[in-house]
Amino acid sequence: MSTYAAISDLSFLLVEPSDTQRKIITKALDDAGIKQIEHSSTIEETIRSLASFPPDLIISSMYLPDGSANDLIDQIRNNKKTEHQCFMLISSERNREHLEHLRQSGVLAILPKPFSQKDLKRAIHATLDLIVEEDIDLELFDPGTLRVLVTDDSRLARKHVSKTLNTMGIKAIEFAENGKEAIVLLKKMEFDLIVTDYNMPEMDGRELTEAVRLDPALAHIPILMVSSNSEDSKLSNIAQEGVDAICGKPFEPSVVRDLLAKILN
Incomplete structure (x- = not known):
């Protein structure tokens, strides 16, 4: 298990078909200290990228040209090599039923569009928490x-x-x-x-x-x-x-x- 010295060591894959949204989210990530950001715009591209260079976190839009984030998370979770991949959604989708599958699939965060920098940083720290193992400090239990x-x-x-x-x-x-x-x-x-x-x-x-x-x-x-x-x-x-x-x-x-x-x- 890798140990990260800082947030800047994390690598992200942004799955976003809109050029405008891609620029907005990339800038927000850069402002949050993330420097290693790759891009894809479809499920097919994303799966291909995962096979070569798995990132620490995937940030995806809800709707993609060849399916939805639900389809993407299913392909990721049903593959032994990627089933533990950290995943986050940024979407304007508000329908609880459409988001429920992602919640059950173990996403780290679901951020609305537009999102706050504070919420983005919280999700990034959640990624760090999952990557860096640190035993919980308990008085009564090992x-x-x-x-x-x-x-x-x-x-x-x-x-x-x-x-x-x-x-x-x-x-x-x-x-x-x-x-x-x-x-x-x-x-x-x-x-x-x-x-x-x-x-x-x-x-x-x-x-x-x-x-x-x-x-x-x-x-x-x-x-x-x-x-x-x-x-x-x-x-x-x-x-x-x-x-x-x-x-x-x-x-x-x-x-x-x-x-x-x-x-x-």
């Missing part, structure tokens, strides 16, 4: 022995959460696709933390939290809830019912690090 159960019906989301936890030194991770599967694992194995999605089939995050809190053998386990609707009023009710922390999607490393430090310490 990150290397921390046992975590990640519960999410999205395979891509499970991979992204796992990758984020790995960069913090957390390696002992088990997976469940829904609350029912999680309960089976919780009965068989011991865990120090549960990270669960909110929306899942069979048994959702709220029902899983309730089942854990009502079981004397499991009630002590901290729960981090992850949702793409983290402002939802339903989630504030869940927080009162026993969730220790709520985190939004995209799953930002620095935010997760702070939340875990609070609930595990």
